[in-house]
Amino acid sequence: MQLATWNINSLAVRLPQVLDWLAAHPVDVLALQELKLTDDKFPAQAFADAGYQAQWFGQKTYNGVALITKAPVADVVKNIPGFEDEQSRVIAGTVDGIRVIGAYFPNGQEPGSEKFAYKMRWLDALREWVRAEMAAHPALVLLGDYNITFDDLDVWDPVGLRETIHCTTEEREKLQGLIGLGLTDSVRLFPQPEKNYSWWDYRDLAFRRNRGLRIDHILVSDAVKARASACAVDKAPRKNERPSDHAPVVLTLA
DNA sequence: ATGCCTCAGCTCCTGAGA
Numbered sequence: 608m609q610l611a612t613w614n615i616n617s618l619a620v621r622l623p624q625v626l627d628w629l630a631a632h633p634v635d636v637l638a639l640q641e642l643k644l645t646d647d648k649f650p651a652q653a654f655a656d657a658g659y660q661a662q663w664f665g666q667k668t669y670n671g672v673a674l675i676t677k678a679p680v681a682d683v684v685k686n687i688p689g690f691e692d693e694q695s696r697v698i699a700g701t702v703d704g705i706r707v708i709g710a711y712f713p714n715g716q717e718p719g720s721e722k723f724a725y726k727m728r729w730l731d732a733l734r735e736w737v738r739a740e741m742a743a744h745p746a747l748v749l750l751g752d753y754n755i756t757f758d759d760l761d762v763w764d765p766v767g768l769r770e771t772i773h774c775t776t777e778e779r780e781k782l783q784g785l786i787g788l789g790l791t792d793s794v795r796l797f798p799q800p801e802k803n804y805s806w807w808d809y810r811d812l813a814f815r816r817n818r819g820l821r822i823d824h825i826l827v828s829d830a831v832k833a834r835a836s837a838c839a840v841d842k843a844p845r846k847n848e849r850p851s852d853h854a855p856v857v858l859t860l861a
Numbered sequence: 862a863t864g865c866c867t868c869a870g871c872t873c874c875t876g877a878g879a
Contacts, residue, residue, distance in 0.1 A: 616867075617867085668868090716878085806879070808878095
C-alpha cells in the first residue's frame, strides 16, 4: 500500500499532471492541497475515469484539499471539529483501515503577524484533535503541506533563513508537539539524499540550484510505522513544464 | 530589493504563496 501527499497549486492548472503522475505511480491514497477551486468545479469524473474515488473540500481562490483513493473512504471529516475556520484546510477519512488526515497547514506569512497567530491557533487545535483521533484510530497517517521545517537539515540556507517563516522556533515547537503525540516523520526513517527538499521557490532558478525547503511531511502512528518500508520525495514532477512549486512525497507500507 | 515566479480574479493590477 502507498500513500502520497502533493500540494499542486491549482488543480485546474495541474489536473493533467496529477493524472499522469497517478498513472505512473498508482498510489492507494493521494492527499492534495491547494486545489484553489470551489466544490462545484472539482473534476470528480476525471478521477473516476482513472479508477479513483475522491473526497474534496474546496474553496474559492485559495486553499482546498482532497483525498484521492482507490478504495472507498469512510467517516469523512472536513476541517478541525470545534475550530471555527473560514478556510478549507483539512480532509480526513478512513481508508483500508487507516485513519488518513490530509492537511494544508497555514503559511503564517511572517512571525508576529495576524496570519502567524492564526497558524499558531490552528496548530494548537490540530494537535488536540489529532490526539483524540489517535486514541480512536491506532493506525493513523497525518500528511500534507505542513509549511514548517523540522530543523536545519530541511533548509537550504539555515543561516540566512534563521527564524524566518517555516523555520521559527515557535513553529518547530508546534511540530514537535505533534511528534509528542506519538507520531514519526516517515521520511527520516529511511536513508535520504543530501539536501532533501519538497518545495522550491518559483523565482531565481531555485529548483535548479536546489534552494529548497522540506515542508511536506508524512507523519505516522506506531502501528503504521511498523509497516513502513520506504518514504521519499519524488522530484520528477518539479521538472515538468508549468510545475507545482511542491513535489510529491510517497510512503510505502508492507 | 518589502524582488526575483505563479495563480486567481471584481483580471492590464493586487493579494497570497513560502
